[in-house]
Amino acid sequence: MxxxxxxxxxxxxxxxxxxxxxxxxxxxxxxxxxxxxxxxxxxxxxxxxxxxxxxxxxxxxxxxxxxxxxxxxxxxxxxxxxxxxxxxxxxxxxxxxxxxxxxxxxxxxxxxxxxxxxxxxxxxxxxxxxxxxxxxxxxxxxxxxxxxxxxxxxxxxxxxxxxxxxxxxxxxxxxxxxxxxxxxxxxxxxxxxxxxxxxxxxxxxxxxxxxxxxxxxxxxxxxxxxxxxxxxxxxxxxxxxxxxxxxxxxxxxxxxxxxxxxxxxxxxxxxxxxxxxxxxxxxxxxxxxxLPKTQYLILGANGYIGSYLFSRLEQDGVNVLGTAHDTGRNSKMESFDILKDSIEGILQKFDQEEKIAIVCIGQTNIGQCLKEYERSYRINVTETKRLIRSLCQAGFHVIYFSTDNVFDGTEGDYTENSKTHGINQYDRMKEEMEQHLLEHEPKVCIFRLLKVVDGKPAKQNILSEWESQAKEGEIRCIRGNRLSFTAMEDIYQACLLAGRMKLHGLYHIYEKPKI
CATH class of the missing domain: 3.40.50.720 (NAD(P)-binding Rossmann-like Domain)
Structure with missing residues (x-):
């Protein structure tokens, strides 16, 4: 005793x-x-x-x-x-x-x-x-x-x-x-x-x-x-x-x-x-x-960035669920259309204390945003605002991807504090979303990305565009256009860090050198 x-x-x-x-x-x-x-x-x-x-x-x-x-x-x-x-x-x-x-x-x-x-x-x-x-x-x-x-x-x-x-x-x-x-x-x-x-x-x-x-x-x-x-x-x-x-x-x-x-x-x-x-x-x-077990929800897990993040999380043994229009036979994918479906049923599948949602849904084609403005605006702004509000109310830490296109491109070397000025419909949609989240959803983490590459041609990246142009005999570039890149693995690591640290606010993810 x-x-x-x-x-x-x-x-x-x-x-x-x-x-x-x-x-x-x-x-x-x-x-x-x-x-x-x-x-x-x-x-x-x-x-x-x-x-x-x-x-x-x-x-x-x-x-x-x-x-x-x-x-x-x-x-x-x-x-x-x-x-x-x-x-x-x-x-x-x-x-x-x-x-x-x-x-x-x-x-x-x-x-x-x-x-x-x-x-x-x-x-x-x-x-x-x-x-x-x-x-x-x-x-x-x-x-x-x-x-x-x-x-x-x-x-x-x-x-x-x-x-x-x-x-x-x-x-x-x-x-x-x-x-x-x-x-x-x-x-x-x-x-x-x-x-x-x-x-x-x-x-x-x-x-x-x-x-x-x-x-x-x-x-x-x-x-x-x-x-x-x-x-x-x-x-x-x-x-x-x-x-x-x-x-x-x-x-x-x-x-x-x-x-x-x-x-x-x-x-x-x-x-x-x-x-x-x-x-x-x-x-x-x-x-x-x-440590508290973390569940990840990738919204838009069939897209270029979303599919990479989904597969990397699976490789690392993380508990992850994805949404897509076409889920195929993947049992860890849920069918979800941001214009038609409610997210509530999917959110009920999450019972862990630590829940991270990464929003990869969006119409990113500049031409389509101009051609189908009303539909694109609903996807990129109206319904995304509603989706993120639901995620925050359900206790998720939300990560949202924006773009360097919120700047007009006249200066370069923009910082998080630089004044935004989108020059086309897609840019202005992203600009509006940033302003809304910073004002109304201050716990959301916003990552601005540049040209995203993972080292191999894919349908959605610039390497694929250049590969197609090379087959036609000429790669067409705008005179004076200088590019910085965001590596896909850097996005993945940044998302892990943001989830663990519950980062909020706005951050740039990119490689400094320009070509």
């Missing part, structure tokens, strides 16, 4: 879950957040350990008291020195003293913050030298335990992370910054060891079961810099992210000092327990598998 003080903390919750999964009787306490029914409200600064044992264990005493509760924010401790000292030092000493009087084994979670962060990969033999208030508070408790207690375990921990989405860890910090398009600022050269939180929970329990005593480093050998971790996270989860930077200490708004080269060597404890920590590759795999 274990009593987990601070079971509502990150490590505490996983420790409690590990105990219950293993059939171990555990009682958890909380201060503000009762994540589980049956947990007991307990204040480190005023709670009575004997009383909580009597009420929760029917007058029996637990095999160990595990103290996970603490104020672990370095800056909060510094800015609230008196309050944090009451919790991290005075309150913790109270509980330890009560446990010693009751003859209970005490497990205390300490930190790499007891070291100065100058050399990294500290062992149990290295002398502590804390440079933060938080680190000094942890060291005070370590010294108190060693001096006053006989039956104890002290675990120093480096950087705990979860293997699943939405844990209160550094991964979640990265996730929200990327989703909000904010810069991830990393202290230059700051390094630490990344240890999966379930490994920490298992090691704590196994150490108690084996009746180990003393002070140990509970840490994997996954030594990595904060910057490298952020870059790898972005690559693993979002494909890439350009707003990650390293900053000098003076450039960051810290209230207290930060360790540069932290990290703990956990070989001694791992050897005693014959334990193998999860590698970074294992942590990435489990984390990515836990």
């Amino acid at each position: 274990y009593l987990i003080i601070g079971a509502s903390s990150f490590i505490g919750r996983h420790l409690y879950k590990y105990c219950t999964d293993q059939g171990i009787n555990a009682v958890g306490t909380y201060f503000n957040h009762p994540y589980h029914e049956g947990w007991v409200k307990f204040d480190l600064c005023s709670g009575d350990l004997k009383e909580i044992c009597r009420e929760s264990f029917q007058d029996k005493y637990p095999d160990a008291v595990i103290i996970c509760g603490a104020d672990t924010s370095i800056d909060h401790c510094k800015n609230n020195e008196i309050a944090s000292n009451q919790v991290n030092v005075e309150g913790t000493k109270r509980i330890l003293g009560q446990a010693e009087e009751l003859g209970l084994k005490c497990v205390f979670l300490s930190s790499e913050a007891v070291f100065d962060g100058r050399k990294g990969m500290y062992t149990e033999r290295d002398l502590p030298n804390p440079v933060t208030l938080y680190g000094r508070q942890k060291l005070q408790i370590e010294q108190y335990i060693i001096k006053n207690m006989k039956n104890y375990l002290i675990f120093r921990i480096s950087r705990a992370v979860g293997s699943s989405y939405e844990e209160p860890d550094i991964f979640q910090e990265f996730y929200h910054k990327i989703r909000n398009c904010e810069e991830i600022e990393c202290l230059k050269d700051q390094s630490f060891c990344v240890t999966e939180v379930d490994d920490i929970a298992e090691m704590i329990v196994k150490s108690i079961e084996k009746n180990i005593n003393g002070l140990y480093h509970l840490s994997s050998s996954n030594y990595i810099s904060r910057y490298e971790l952020a870059v790898r996270y972005a690559e693993q989860v979002f494909g890439k992210y350009g707003k990650i930077s390293e900053k000098e200490y003076e450039e960051l708004p810290f209230s207290d000092y930060r360790h540069i080269r932290a990290g703990l060597c956990g070989e001694q404890l791992a050897g005693l327990l014959n334990f193998k920590y999860k590698s970074m590759e294992d942590i990435w795999k489990t984390y990515i598998d836990s």
Whole structure:
């Protein structure tokens, strides 16, 4: 039987879950957040350990008291020195003293913050030298335990992370910054060891079961810099992210000092327990598998761009459904005519939290837009507005394709902020759609494309046009006409990124060189 003080903390919750999964009787306490029914409200600064044992264990005493509760924010401790000292030092000493009087084994979670962060990969033999208030508070408790207690375990921990989405860890910090398009600022050269939180929970329990005593480093050998971790996270989860930077200490708004080269060597404890920590590759795999499953809807999956995106998503094993006039025998295609059909029945097939719709429907032939203006306007504007409104109301993140034809072509090197001025009916339809979406559907992502190519002739691209003209003996070009291109694979990668990040607003996708 274990009593987990601070079971509502990150490590505490996983420790409690590990105990219950293993059939171990555990009682958890909380201060503000009762994540589980049956947990007991307990204040480190005023709670009575004997009383909580009597009420929760029917007058029996637990095999160990595990103290996970603490104020672990370095800056909060510094800015609230008196309050944090009451919790991290005075309150913790109270509980330890009560446990010693009751003859209970005490497990205390300490930190790499007891070291100065100058050399990294500290062992149990290295002398502590804390440079933060938080680190000094942890060291005070370590010294108190060693001096006053006989039956104890002290675990120093480096950087705990979860293997699943939405844990209160550094991964979640990265996730929200990327989703909000904010810069991830990393202290230059700051390094630490990344240890999966379930490994920490298992090691704590196994150490108690084996009746180990003393002070140990509970840490994997996954030594990595904060910057490298952020870059790898972005690559693993979002494909890439350009707003990650390293900053000098003076450039960051810290209230207290930060360790540069932290990290703990956990070989001694791992050897005693014959334990193998999860590698970074294992942590990435489990984390990515836990991310919300995404369903894609490609509207116009039989078109040039739509068919490419549909087939690429299928190749990558993504859950995708497409719409087309002629679905053939493809079970992942639904028949849909934007001028005749309601989209509601198709939308009901989507039940995942993350839903991405890519709108590839449209009349893109400039001549047809002029010749059949009213019908083309209904397709490209009236019904597309209605379709996107339905998609947004159904919780889809919508990606819409526009074109560089919204510009008049007199200047070149247009940016997203350049003034638009379409010169034909098709251009003006796209211009109207952009203005409508930016004003009325601000969560939609608009990609302006140039000449789209995938490296091989196709019915709808310029390479096919040139191939046909070459067979006739002459390729006809407008004098002075300079072209930029959008690669089909770039469109695919941009759509994946926009879906993961929930990008909204207007962006250009094109290759810079012109020919």
